[in-house]
Amino acid sequence: MATFRHICDSVAVITLSNPPVNALSSALIQALQKALGEAIRDSAVEAIVICGDKGKFCAGADIREFNKPSQKRGPHLLLLTDLIESNKKPVVAAIEGVALGGGLELALGCHYRVAHVQARVGLPEVLLGILPAASGTQRLPRLIGIAAALTLITTGKYVPAREALKLGIVDKVVGENTVDEAIRLAKKVIGQPLGSRQLSTLPVQCPPNVEALLAEAMVKVKKQFRGAQSPQACIEAVRAAVHLPYTEGIKKEQELYQFLNATHEPRAQQYAFFAEREVAKWTLPSGASWKTVSPQPIHTAAVIGLGTMGSGIVISLAKAQIPVIALEKDKKQLNIGSKAVISLLDRETLKMKQLGHTEATNSLGPVRFTLDYGELRDVDIVIEAVFENMILKKEIFRHLSGICKPEAFLCTNTSGLDIDEIASVTDRPQMIVGTHFYAPAHIMKLLEVVHGRYTSSISISTAMQLAKNLGKIGVLVGNCPLFVGNRLMVLYLQQAIFLVEEGNKLEEIDQTLENFGLAMGPFQMMDLAGLDTLWGCHVEHGLARPEQSSGISTHHHSSKRYSQLLGILCEKSRFGQKSGQGWYKYEKPGGRKAMSDPWLHNFLSEYHGVNNFKTQKITQEKIIEWCLYVIINEGFKVLEDGMASGPEDIDVIYNSGYGWPKHTGGPMYYASLVGLPVVLTKLEKYYEANPDIPGLKPSSLLKNLAALGNPPLKEWRALLGSWSSKL
Numbered sequence: 157m158a159t160f161r162h163i164c165d166s167v168a169v170i171t172l173s174n175p176p177v178n179a180l181s182s183a184l185i186q187a188l189q190k191a192l193g194e195a196i197r198d199s200a201v202e203a204i205v206i207c208g209d210k211g212k213f214c215a216g217a218d219i220r221e222f223n224k225p226s227q228k229r230g231p232h233l234l235l236l237t238d239l240i241e242s243n244k245k246p247v248v249a250a251i252e253g254v255a256l257g258g259g260l261e262l263a264l265g266c267h268y269r270v271a272h273v274q275a276r277v278g279l280p281e282v283l284l285g286i287l288p289a290a291s292g293t294q295r296l297p298r299l300i301g302i303a304a305a306l307t308l309i310t311t312g313k314y315v316p317a318r319e320a321l322k323l324g325i326v327d328k329v330v331g332e333n334t335v336d337e338a339i340r341l342a343k344k345v346i347g348q349p350l351g352s353r354q355l356s357t358l359p360v361q362c363p364p365n366v367e368a369l370l371a372e373a374m375v376k377v378k379k380q381f382r383g384a385q386s387p388q389a390c391i392e393a394v395r396a397a398v399h400l401p402y403t404e405g406i407k408k409e410q411e412l413y414q415f416l417n418a419t420h421e422p423r424a425q426q427y428a429f430f431a432e433r434e435v436a437k438w439t440l441p442s443g444a445s446w447k448t449v450s451p452q453p454i455h456t457a458a459v460i461g462l463g464t465m466g467s468g469i470v471i472s473l474a475k476a477q478i479p480v481i482a483l484e485k486d487k488k489q490l491n492i493g494s495k496a497v498i499s500l501l502d503r504e505t506l507k508m509k510q511l512g513h514t515e516a517t518n519s520l521g522p523v524r525f526t527l528d529y530g531e532l533r534d535v536d537i538v539i540e541a542v543f544e545n546m547i548l549k550k551e552i553f554r555h556l557s558g559i560c561k562p563e564a565f566l567c568t569n570t571s572g573l574d575i576d577e578i579a580s581v582t583d584r585p586q587m588i589v590g591t592h593f594y595a596p597a598h599i600m601k602l603l604e605v606v607h608g609r610y611t612s613s614i615s616i617s618t619a620m621q622l623a624k625n626l627g628k629i630g631v632l633v634g635n636c637p638l639f640v641g642n643r644l645m646v647l648y649l650q651q652a653i654f655l656v657e658e659g660n661k662l663e664e665i666d667q668t669l670e671n672f673g674l675a676m677g678p679f680q681m682m683d684l685a686g687l688d689t690l691w692g693c694h695v696e697h698g699l700a701r702p703e704q705s706s707g708i709s710t711h712h713h714s715s716k717r718y719s720q721l722l723g724i725l726c727e728k729s730r731f732g733q734k735s736g737q738g739w740y741k742y743e744k745p746g747g748r749k750a751m752s753d754p755w756l757h758n759f760l761s762e763y764h765g766v767n768n769f770k771t772q773k774i775t776q777e778k779i780i781e782w783c784l785y786v787i788i789n790e791g792f793k794v795l796e797d798g799m800a801s802g803p804e805d806i807d808v809i810y811n812s813g814y815g816w817p818k819h820t821g822g823p824m825y826y827a828s829l830v831g832l833p834v835v836l837t838k839l840e841k842y843y844e845a846n847p848d849i850p851g852l853k854p855s856s857l858l859k860n861l862a863a864l865g866n867p868p869l870k871e872w873r874a875l876l877g878s879w880s881s882k883l
């Protein structure tokens with residue numbers, strides 16, 4: 157757990173050992189306390205070094221212990237940092253790998269910090285719904301000042317060693333032998349006064365505008381983490397460091413921690429943390445998993461189509477140092493596409509340099525542009541990202557079959573077309589996988605990996621490994637129309653449009669859902685994605701009739717309600733941000749700042765009058781239910797159909813792909829927070845009043861679970877044996 161040995165009789169080295177990341181469990185904290193006590197009492201020891209086993213200092217408090225009420229971790233870790241700091245022997249932290257959360261707090265208790273060049277430090281507690289509650293909010297501002305501490309504590313950002321050195325978090329960065337260097341430093345400082353190294357005793361250096369700085373930070377986090385309480389509590393704790401002596405500040409830190417802990421947010425965010433890791437450990441009903449099926453190595457890749465998605469996918473691959481061949485259909489498009497890729501590559505290189513990667517120019521894999529399919533002969537994987545059109549995609553896959561080596565995996569970035577139909581025209585249906593990236597593909601973390609009927613477990617394993625290599629979260633889903641993310645999203649967007657048809661203001665709908673915590677409201681999201689893309693998707697998937705788009709009074713397709721509004725706006729060349737007008741207007745085509753558009757409001761009131769829609773103004777609470785409960789309901793239907801392995805998969809898709817607020821855990825976790833019987837009752841009521849909206853018809857899985865009360869999400873599967881993955 158925490159071992160203690162003498163080096164050259166004068167330096168004691170204490171090694172934290174709790175695989176895989178040396179998280180501070182109660183047992184490890186106790187062992188550390190014991191080892192420290194021994195080292196402090198041992199008169200032969202003149203200095204102490206604390207390091208972590210297997211090249212990792214410490215990833216912080218053991219998150220798995222957070223929900224065990226009997227554990228009393230906090231005071232121990234806090235007391236430990238005070239014990240380290242106040243003892244008379246110098247203590248040096250040797251930081252390799254990570255010093256995060258409680259791990260960094262432990263290091264801040266030490267008198268000196270030496271870090272390996274590849275180490276990262278940070279206080280990510282805010283991302284877990286809490287705050288650094290073992291003195292981090294009080295010691296860090298005393299070390300690096302208010303502004304930098306606020307940024308780190310409210311964003312949870314991981315800082316690379318060189319940046320940490322510049323900020324003053326660490327004293328030295330070394331390329332190798334971190335522990336040896338820490339021992340050398342410890343020996344050197346034996347006997348020197350420690351006063352200036354005891355952070356709790358230092359004054360906080362405050363700029364004159366400190367209150368303005370805190371207020372600005374508050375405005376920023378309220379916007380960035382709408383509805384979440386932990387970022388605000390973090391700022392309050394830092395404010396305490398400004399105004400109160402250390403011990404009083406610590407009291408405030410503890411109070412705020414207790415306050416947050418009494419809300420649902422820590423549990424929701426910690427659930428989201430483990431859900432991300434859970435979904436990465438895919439298992440197929442056949443039993444195939446990482447453990448049984450090795451991924452094939454991907455040394456080279458090709459991307460077909462360099463539009464919005466293709467260019468981002470090229471960047472993702474290049475960032476992972478995978479050489480890419482980028483192919484377009486003609487010279488003009490190749491020229492446009494290559495310019496887009498090169499400009500993105502330049503931007504990424506700059507970003508990496510700013511992060512301290514001086515070698516950034518060499519750290520992106522090479523990209524080659526071509527019109528010649530023959531060049532794809534030897535690549536290990538092809539990712540197709542051409543228009544969403546089945547005929548075109550089949551033509552391309554047929555062609556690829558004849559060109560690519562037999563071991564090459566052929567992937568499609570389709571947003572929801574049938575993978576099996578695409579596979580059917582190839583010579584290797586088992587090697588066809590859906591790799592559904594999210595826009596912008598080089599930034600968004602989510603990758604839906606779509607399992608077709610013929611897809612082999614090796615292909616799945618390889619695609620899931622590729623997701624990891626690209627720094628993305630791969631979520632395995634089944635081959636249903638629109639897959640999982642968009643299948644739920646399309647219903648949500650429709651619900652929002654129906655509300656507008658019924659006389660509600662789109663700005664109010666957006667605002668309400670943003671206040672709930674979504675990254676953006678449905679109308680802003682539609683404008684960003686492109687109304688033409690969405691309308692095309694509606695038509696392609698049989699959700700609307702293209703020929704009726706400009707007509708009136710036909711609002712049903714196969715007895716299901718649909719809206720023609722998207723089609724009508726497209727006919728008026730209102731495609732969203734790209735054309736400078738959609739649901740909102742923008743300062744120019746490609747502009748980002750959405751402004752309310754009087755033209756649209758006039759148009760909508762005419763449209764409303766002509767079409768005789770019922771008027772139904774609804775409250776904010778009902779907007780949330782009306783729009784979000786269809787996501788939850790369809791989520792249960794996805795589980796019923798076996799198109800996702802569990803509710804965690806749906807939550808991860810929404811948290812990482814659609815800007816769902818993590819402090820509510822994800823849509824399925826949120827359903828359990830609201831209470832399944834409540835969600836069911838509301839859906840029943842809405843469906844009774846709107847039988848032409850099938851998205852509102854409660855799923856039987858939801859009904860069965862609600863009949864059992866409100867069982868915790870973790871128990872859903874065990875309670876309902878009938879539901880199983882068909883992946």
Ligand SMILES: CCCCCCCCCCCCC[C@H](O)CC(=O)SCCNC(=O)CCNC(=O)[C@H](O)C(C)(C)COP(=O)(O)OP(=O)(O)OC[C@H]1O[C@@H](n2cnc3c(N)ncnc32)[C@H](O)[C@@H]1OP(=O)(O)O
Pocket residue numbers: 176177179215216217218219220229230231233254256257258259261280281284287288289290292410413430433434
């Ligand atoms: C008077 C009475 C008053 C009482 C007051 C009580 C006060 C209580 C005070 C509480 C004290 C608070 C202390 C502290 O401030 C709180 C914290 O430290 S919270 C933890 C902060 N740390 C993090 O958020 C780090 C999260 N981890 C990561 O970012 C990454 O895991 C990593 C470390 C960068 C490693 O990344 P990868 O290499 O990609 O690997 P994985 O992510 O897959 O992780 C591997 C494996 O490790 C598990 N794991 C990671 N971190 C933790 C952790 N902190 N605790 C437990 N487990 C962790 C992860 O789940 C993986 O395991 P698997 O899920 O695969 O089994």
Ligand SMILES: NC(=O)c1ccc[n+]([C@@H]2O[C@H](COP(=O)([O-])OP(=O)(O)OC[C@H]3O[C@@H](n4cnc5c(N)ncnc54)[C@H](O)[C@@H]3O)[C@@H](O)[C@H]2O)c1
Pocket residue numbers: 460461462463464465466483484485489493541542543544545548552569570571572592593594595685689
């Ligand atoms: N845009 C999104 O937000 C998004 C998100 C996820 C998935 N998708 C899917 O990704 C795919 C691409 O979407 P997009 O938005 O990037 O489209 P896009 O229109 O921006 O780009 C498509 C590109 O494909 C090229 N192309 C067409 N035919 C080709 C051919 N025969 N050979 C080579 N290149 C050809 C076009 O020239 C164009 O540059 C679609 O299947 C879409 O559904 C899009």
